[in-house]
Amino acid sequence: MSTSAEPRGGVRNSDRSLARAIQRxxxxxxxxxxxxxxxxxxxxxxxxxxxxxxxxxxxxxxxxxxxxxxxxxxxxxxxxxxxxxxxxxxxxxxxxxxxxxxxxxxxxxxxxxxxxxxxxxxxxxxxxxxxxxxxxxxxxxxxxxxxxxxxxxxxxxxxxxxxxxxxxxxxxxxxxxxxxxxxxxxxxxxxxxxxxxxxxxxxxxxxxxxxxxxxxxxxxxxxxxxxxxxxAPDRELRTLLDVLANLAHNAALAVIMAEVCLIYATAGWYKIQGSRWQDGTALYYPLKLDYFTPWPALSGLLASSALAVMVLTYATVMVQVAFPFTLFNRRVKNVLLVVMIGEHAGIAVLLGLPFFSMAMIAADAVFLPTGFLLWLGGRATLGRQRLVSRAGGGARVPGQRRTDDGDQEPLGHGRDGGHTLVG
Known part of the structure; x- marks a missing residue:
């Protein structure tokens, strides 16, 4: 009896997990x-x-x-x-x-x-x-x-x-x-x-x-x-359209994540095959090209250190190859995400490719933790309120809460945003 009940319980648990996943x-x-x-x-x-x-x-x-x-x-x-x-x-x-x-x-x-x-x-x-x-x-x-x-x-x-x-x-x-x-x-x-x-x-x-x-x-x-x-008075049909929109959104978001992982994985594995990346000198040559040196003094200073060039070259390859595998560990993923964003910021400054770096950072943002984004949105809202208060000449009374929505949640928060026609 016990052996026959265990599979049934396992099936029920798997069905519940699948149902919860579909519901979500x-x-x-x-x-x-x-x-x-x-x-x-x-x-x-x-x-x-x-x-x-x-x-x-x-x-x-x-x-x-x-x-x-x-x-x-x-x-x-x-x-x-x-x-x-x-x-x-x-x-x-x-x-x-x-x-x-x-x-x-x-x-x-x-x-x-x-x-x-x-x-x-x-x-x-x-x-x-x-x-x-x-x-x-x-x-x-x-x-x-x-x-x-x-x-x-x-x-x-x-x-x-x-x-x-x-x-x-x-x-x-x-x-x-x-x-x-x-x-x-x-x-x-x-x-x-x-x-x-x-x-x-x-x-x-x-x-x-x-x-x-x-x-x-x-x-x-x-x-x-x-x-x-x-x-339409029929709420079921509207709910169906809402479900289809949610499915399209979630599928597109998953594709964006997969695309970012594919970009880093292919870039890293192709770098491994290059002899300059293998001997740790790949970064040296762009730092010596006039086209990629908006700050010649800074580029020359970095290129003069063989140790720094080798460390950055190998670190770039390791981070790009490892990133897709870090998605199974949130803490490691967040650490590597910070490293990659810093890497792109360095590319923007050292190699003079700001729009490439901005595009990659924008794509990387799909992996940012929600808690960090909420904190960032709250800080932005607080800064906006202070700026408006100073521009309007009004001072906030200590201990008194503001009644506007921005004090309660990040700017522009709303569950129905984007549901109306072309909205």
């Missing part, structure tokens, strides 16, 4: 703070890059570049790359696409209507990068991938203008006033449809079939979501 994955989006940091980091990186290259935009991606428009069109016809810059070779069209990409990066960083701005940001990133594929570095590849993944995440649940709007709407409904009227969301949905549908009919989107399908599904899904949440 479908009931809510996981890693909302991590996805928000990735959103802010990726969009801020590309925003700063576009602003820095503003004087050089015509030579890099525009009609004045060495990679001419007709050459880019021939390449795109062969590899099915997505870029709206192939719709026209006029200067006005290029300036419009560049400006819209820049604006969408700023809005995505702030978390305004992320359902639309994330798609526009993705389209802008792909359009500029696929227009001149020989421009940029590894950081552009990271931005390229993260821009696609962010479209599928609910990255505006916290630390966003969408979360603030959702919190106000929830308070409005709690007061018995019913759902607040949203005009901006349907207007953005209609405008995006007037661009998407003709482009689909005239086969002007280019790109692979899955990207075209993704754009159509996102557009139709956002319209259906908004209509059901506002007019």
């Amino acid at each position: 994955v479908t009931a809510e989006p996981l890693g909302v703070y991590q996805s928000a940091v990735v959103r802010i980091g990726v969009s801020a990186t590309y925003l700063l890059f576009l602003l820095r290259e503003l004087p050089n935009r015509h030579e890099m991606y525009g009609p004045d570049g060495p990679w001419r428009w007709d050459m880019a069109r021939e390449l795109v016809a062969g590899n099915d790359a997505f870029t709206v810059l192939m719709w026209s070779d006029s200067m006005f069209w290029f300036e419009s696409v560049y400006g819209l990409t820049l604006i969408s990066a700023a809005l995505l960083m702030l978390g305004w209507r992320t359902r639309v701005t994330s798609v526009v940001f993705m389209a802008g990133v792909l359009s500029l990068q696929n227009r001149s594929i020989f421009m940029g570095d590894g950081g552009d590849n990271v931005i390229h991938l993260m821009a696609i993944y962010l479209v599928l995440t609910r990255c505006a649940r916290v630390w966003s203008l969408d979360a603030r709007r959702a919190a106000r709407d929830a308070a409005h409904r709690a007061a018995g006033h019913g759902p607040s009227r949203d005009v901006v969301g349907p207007a953005l949905w209609a405008v995006s449809g007037t661009v998407l549908l003709p482009a689909m009919v005239m086969d002007g989107l280019g790109g692979t079939w899955w990207l075209r399908t993704l754009l159509c599904v996102l557009w139709l899904g956002n319209g259906l979501w908004w209509a059901l949440r506002r007019y």
Whole structure:
């Protein structure tokens, strides 16, 4: 009797564990703070890059570049790359696409209507990068991938203008006033449809079939979501859509994590095969190249120490190879995460690659502990309150609590952030 009862109990326990896992994955989006940091980091990186290259935009991606428009069109016809810059070779069209990409990066960083701005940001990133594929570095590849993944995440649940709007709407409904009227969301949905549908009919989107399908599904899904949440009395159908959105978010977040591990694993194992990395001199040679020495005195000082060069070279390889395996131990993972972020900061300063480093740090942020992010958000909120208090000339009375929401939780916290149409 005892031997037959044990397997049944084990089966029941495994069923309960599986049920809890399914419930957790479908009931809510996981890693909302991590996805928000990735959103802010990726969009801020590309925003700063576009602003820095503003004087050089015509030579890099525009009609004045060495990679001419007709050459880019021939390449795109062969590899099915997505870029709206192939719709026209006029200067006005290029300036419009560049400006819209820049604006969408700023809005995505702030978390305004992320359902639309994330798609526009993705389209802008792909359009500029696929227009001149020989421009940029590894950081552009990271931005390229993260821009696609962010479209599928609910990255505006916290630390966003969408979360603030959702919190106000929830308070409005709690007061018995019913759902607040949203005009901006349907207007953005209609405008995006007037661009998407003709482009689909005239086969002007280019790109692979899955990207075209993704754009159509996102557009139709956002319209259906908004209509059901506002007019449909059936809560079960709305719950089903919410579950699907949670699954897409959690799957995209898992892909981001896997992508970061793959980047470090492949980089580390390829380095092991290089003779310069094996003898510990790989770091020495970039420190002697004028292109990678924004601070020649600092680079020369580091290159003059053979011990420092060898230690940093071997440490880089060991950290990159070991990082994917440290995910099974949280403390070791956090230590190596700090080391890698410090490594990227050093690359930004020593080798003059700030945007590559910012892109990698933004991707690394998906592994940051939630407790640390909550502490960081609380410090940012406290600093903002002090700044507003000083600017307004008001002083806080000792022992008296503030009544604004920022005193209770990080800025822009809200459970319903990003649920409304294109929000």
